[in-house]
Amino acid sequence: MSAPLILNTISIASDCLGERWVPNNLDELARFVAMVAMGQSSYAGYIVEQLLPAAPLFSDVNLRAEAKILLTVQKAPQMPRVGYPVSQRDGFIFETISWLAARHAYGKLALLKDPHVRATQQGLDGLMIELSAGNDTINRTTIFEDKCTEDPRSMFTSSVMPGFHDRHENKRSAELISCAATLIKSAGVREPHVTTMASAVTDLAKRRYRAAFAVVDDTDVARQSLFKGFGDLPGLAQDQRLGACFVVSPGLREWFEQLAKIAVAYLDQLGGCSNV
Numbered sequence: 001m002s003a004p005l006i007l008n009t010i011s012i013a014s015d016c017l018g019e020r021w022v023p024n025n026l027d028e029l030a031r032f033v034a035m036v037a038m039g040q041s042s043y044a045g046y047i048v049e050q051l052l053p054a055a056p057l058f059s060d061v062n063l064r065a066e067a068k069i070l071l072t073v074q075k076a077p078q079m080p081r082v083g084y085p086v087s088q089r090d091g092f093i094f095e096t097i098s099w100l101a102a103r104h105a106y107g108k109l110a111l112l113k114d115p116h117v118r119a120t121q122q123g124l125d126g127l128m129i130e131l132s133a134g135n136d137t138i139n140r141t142t143i144f145e146d147k148c149t150e151d152p153r154s155m156f157t158s159s160v161m162p163g164f165h166d167r168h169e170n171k172r173s174a175e176l177i178s179c180a181a182t183l184i185k186s187a188g189v190r191e192p193h194v195t196t197m198a199s200a201v202t203d204l205a206k207r208r209y210r211a212a213f214a215v216v217d218d219t220d221v222a223r224q225s226l227f228k229g230f231g232d233l234p235g236l237a238q239d240q241r242l243g244a245c246f247v248v249s250p251g252l253r254e255w256f257e258q259l260a261k262i263a264v265a266y267l268d269q270l271g272g273c274s275n276v
Contacts, residue, residue: 004029004054005097007105012223015231016241020218021101023248023259028054029097030262036096037067037263041114048103059270067267071260087148090214090256092116094148095125097246098212102128102144111183126210127179129201135187138200141180142208142242143167150252152213153226160211161229168204168233176201204235212244214252 002025012018023029031054035044040056047054070092074083083089095115102112106128113127126144131137145160166172180198189197200206213226227243248255 002028003104004032005101005104007101010223010245011220012227012243013230015238016227016243017239018223018227019101019105019242019244021097021244021246023246026259026262027266029100030259031055031266032100033071033093033096033259034067034263034266036099036115037070037092038063038267041096041099044100045103045112048100049107056270059267064267064270068264071263071267073257073260086253086256089260090148090253091146093256093259094212094214094246095146098126098144098146098244101212101244101246102126106130111187113179113183124175124179127176127183127201129180129183131184131187135189136193136197138180138197138203138206140206140208141176141201141203142210143176144210144212146212148214148252148256152215156211156213156226157229161232164209164211164233167209168207170202170204173202207236208240208242209233209236210242210244212246214246214248214256216247216249216252218245218247 004023004025006022006024008020010018010020032044035041035054035056038056038059043057044054069081069083071089072083073086073089074081092115099112099115102110110128110130113124125146128142128144129138130140132139143164145163147155147160149155177198180201181194184194184197211227211230215222223243223245230241230243233241
């Protein structure tokens with residue numbers, strides 16, 4: 001099996017580190033997206049860690065129908081729903097790719113919030129916590145902002161950075177603590193230590209921010225322009241700011257439509273299956 005993504009470190013600026021994600025195997029990537037759309041992100045993460053081919057544990061007609069709606073563009077409002085606006089559909093796919101890149105890069109060393117399984121869901125895009133070897137303290141917390149837009153620079157300045165500033169001032173901390181507690185429980189930690197550990201997500205010394213965008217232009221100049229101003233988050237070292245670029249071509253919307261069609265075709269091929 002070839003990896004669905006190729007990940008590399010790249011240079012951006014003195015105030016942030018960089019990552020580049022490049023699609024490598026579209027069929028495999030589409031299968032992971034289809035699995036997450038069917039609510040099986042936990043098993044998808046296991047597959048990434050074990051380097052196994054992507055395939056769901058189970059499938060039925062209703063699960064496939066839900067997933068296909070999530071992966072389809074609906075251009076005008078109608079009921080029953082047959083899809084979502086293109087920005088929401090592509091946003092779901094990109095959030096899944098962002099999650100997959102993190103699972104691939106960090107594996108068992110990190111606990112990750114699952115992607116949203118509804119294109120309309122709002123809130124925290126992603127959270128990753130890295131625990132100590134003894135699973136008794138949080139070593140690092142990474143807050144994700146994942147954006148799939150044809151104007152990434154505007155989105156970075158108008159949405160991503162204001163959101164990061166709010167997090168940096170520890171506004172909406174309850175959401176972070178609640179999500180962290182759920183992740184820590186999955187590592188087998190029991191209360192009350194779960195909540196005590198989760199409180200460390202408010203510690204800025206352990207904080208990292210990752211802004212990820214799907215891009216067509218991946219030159220040095222384009223990356224520097226996109227992430228200009230990242231250093232405005234005060235009191236952080238370079239490695240506490242991470243800019244990630246998922247490189248697609250020839251056009252952003254065209255590429256996501258192609259991947260969605262591959263994922264839908266895969267769902268149609270599955271039929272009723274169960275590997276439980």
